[in-house]
Amino acid sequence: MNGLRVAALMLATMTTGLVAGVYAIYANAFMPGLATTDDRTFVGAFQAVDRAILNPLFLGLGFLGALVFTLLAGVLSVGEKALPWIAVAFVLYLVTMILTIRVNVPLNDALKAAGDPGSIDVAAARAAFDEAKWRTYNLVRTLLTLVSFGLLGWALYLTGRSAVQP
Structure with missing residues (x-):
């Protein structure tokens, strides 16, 4: 059970990271x-990247x-010192998923539904997309996911530390 718990926690940490x-x-780079690009480049590039990221590797594994x-990892850590850290990481990451589904994805989908940049x-x-809103919520997602990653790293440390202590 300990090996499965550690494996789940490692996978949680890596995928959250x-x-x-x-x-x-x-x-920091893409948006x-x-x-700095013209409207046609912005719309075309964003549509292409959004289509590309919708793949099993990112959506499923990540x-x-x-x-x-x-x-x-949380279920397998019930009664362990790491559980509170894992629980908070879970809640923070869940919030990022909700923000993604409620804010970023609808904006992405609306931009894709606008059509081919060559004919719209x-x-x-681009104005309807609301870049400022998308970027603001993405920054919130970034910070919350980064904190979640850090909490999982701390939980991993605590798990390893408890394994070597009597």
């Missing part, structure tokens, strides 16, 4: 870079996997 990294890349592995009013599509 992966998602935090993806959100951070959007916050600031796109902000985005959903982080939640599932954290939940599993790209300035209107």
Whole structure:
């Protein structure tokens, strides 16, 4: 059971870190870079990246996997010193999922539904997208996921420490 608990906690930590990294890349490179482009480039590039990220590796292993592995790690850590840290990490990550589904995904979907950048009013599509709102909520997702990652790292440390103490 201890090996499964540690494995689940390691997977929770790694997948949460992966998602935090993806959100951070959007916050620190992708969106600031796109902000400097013309409307047609912005709409086309964002649509292409949003389509590409909807893949089993990111959605299944990363985005959903982080939640599932954290939940599993918590269930397997009942009665352990690491449980409160895992529980808070789970709640914070769950909040990021809710924000993603309620804010970022609808904005992404609306931009994709606007149509081909070669045949639409790209300035209107970009304005309707509301970059400031998307970036603000992405920054919140980034920070919460990063804190969740840190809490899971601490839980992993506590788990390892308790394994070597009598």
